Every structure is written in structure tokens, then in C-alpha cells.
Amino acid sequence: DTEVTQTPKHLVMGMTNKKSLKCEQHMGHRAMYWYKQKAKKPPELMFVYSYEKLSINESVPSRFSPECPNSSLLNLHLHALQPEDSALYLCASSRTGNSNQPQHFGDGTRLSIL
Amino acid sequence: DAKTTQPNSMESNEEEPVHLPCNHSTISGTDYIHWYRQLPSQGPEYVIHGLTSNVNNRMASLAIAEDRKSSTLILHRATLRDAAVYYCILRDILGSARQLTFGSGTQLTVLP
Numbered sequence: 001d002t003e004v005t006q007t008p009k010h011l012v013m014g015m016t017n018k019k020s021l022k023c024e025q026h027m028g029h030r031a032m033y034w035y036k037q038k039a040k041k042p043p044e045l046m047f048v049y050s051y052e053k054l055s056i057n058e059s060v061p062s063r064f065s066p067e068c069p070n071s072s073l074l075n076l077h078l079h080a081l082q083p084e085d086s087a088l089y090l091c092a093s094s095r096t097g098n099s100n101q102p103q104h105f106g107d108g109t110r111l112s113i114l
Numbered sequence: 115d116a117k118t119t120q121p122n123s124m125e126s127n128e129e130e131p132v133h134l135p136c137n138h139s140t141i142s143g144t145d146y147i148h149w150y151r152q153l154p155s156q157g158p159e160y161v162i163h164g165l166t167s168n169v170n171n172r173m174a175s176l177a178i179a180e181d182r183k184s185s186t187l188i189l190h191r192a193t194l195r196d197a198a199v200y201y202c203i204l205r206d207i208l209g210s211a212r213q214l215t216f217g218s219g220t221q222l223t224v225l226p
């Protein structure tokens with residue numbers, strides 16, 4: 001069990017669908033992150049939110065749209081995805097964006113694009 | 115973040131100590147050494163971090179070489195639950211980047 005909760009755990013969608021991934025933490029953390037992890041590869045950063053503002057976008061295609069409605073929630077809106085977007089999507093949080101603070105990860109959403 | 119080099123895989127026997135090495139020859143004076151691990155079907159989990167001195171916590175110990183160009187994560191008594199991919203990561207305390215840049219990590223297999 002982790003303190004970062006991601007829903008759903010699994011998602012299968014077609015290329016024309018619109019869906020959202022959700023992430024929630026109640027540790028009072030003010031930095032939140034989205035990572036993408038392909039099979040047998042390490043996680044790769046997609047987005048960083050600091051104090052509910054987007055601070056880093058690692059050149060992610062616009063078919064991925066992040067949203068941080070408040071300090072506890074982080075969403076990733078998906079639209080017109082491609083089969084190569086199938087991966088494990090991980091959410092993480094840290095107390096602040098200070099690089100010396102540990103990040104706490106959820107267990108991810110496993111996304112399959114048909 | 116500077117690069118790290120780790121063996122692709124290691125094996126250990128259950129209840130024996132495990133020493134996981136990491137080389138970081140280009141480490142800067144403001145880089146902290148962080149270790150995370152990822153168990154099967156789970157997200158990464160923070161293990162330990164340090165700057166210059168050796169560090170201990172309930173999960174593991176971190177031994178840092180005097181020149182800081184290498185470090186070793188020590189699991190004192192491996193259990194089957196410790197089978198995971200272990201990532202050694204350098205994070206610059208003064209850098210503007212706040213992400214973790216994962217290397218390829220070491221896959222630890224624990225044999226019963």
C-alpha cells in the first residue's frame with residue numbers, strides 16, 4: 001500500500017477515446033509528478049507541478065494534458081492516443097520541489113491502447 | 115543530473131547481506147546520492163540518500179567512498195521481498211531540475 005493513490009489501476013482504450021488518469025495524496029505535499037514507464041525500462045519524467053502550477057513539461061505530446069485542480073489531486077487527460085503510448089503511468093509527490101526530498105510513488109495505472 | 119553506472123543484475127541468497135554497487139565518477143560537490151527500488155508490479159520506493167557520510171535507516175545502509183565517485187547500498191539480511199530493481203540516482207541540491215533521472219538500475223534476485 002502506498003500513500004499516493006492512482007485510479008484506475010488498469011485502463012484499456014481505443015485511439016479515439018478520451019479518458020483521464022487520477023492521482024491523489026493527502027500528505028500535504030506541494031510537488032506532484034507524472035512519469036511514464038515502458039516495459040523493462042526505467043521511469044521517464046513527463047510533467048512536474050509545484051504549488052499547483054506546471055513547472056516542467058518534458059516535451060510531451062499534446063495528446064497528454066495534465067491538470068492539478070488542488071494540492072492533493074493530479075489528473076492526466078488522454079485523447080487520441082497511439083499504440084506506442086501503452087505503458088505504466090506513475091504519479092509521485094514530494095513535500096516541496098526541493099531535489100533533496102524523497103518522492104513518494106503510487107503503483108501506477110497500466111494503460112493499453114488498442 | 116550526472117550519470118551513474120550499475121551492474122545489470124545481481125543474485126543473493128536469502129538472509130545474507132547484499133552489497134549493490136554504483137559508480138558516479140562525474141559526481142559534483144552538490145550532488146546527493148539517492149537510492150530507490152521498484153518491486154514487481156509496484157511504483158518506485160525511496161530507500162535512502164546521503165551526501166558524504168555513511169547513512170543508515172531501517173531499510174538499508176549507504177556507504178559512500180571517500181572521493182564520492184562510488185557508493186554501495188547494503189541490505190543487511192536479504193529477504194525474498196527485497197527482490198527488485200534498485201536505482202542509484204544523483205540529484206543536484208542546487209539544480210533547478212526537480213525530477214528523478216533514473217538509470218537502468220540493478221535487478222536483484224534473492225534465492226531461497
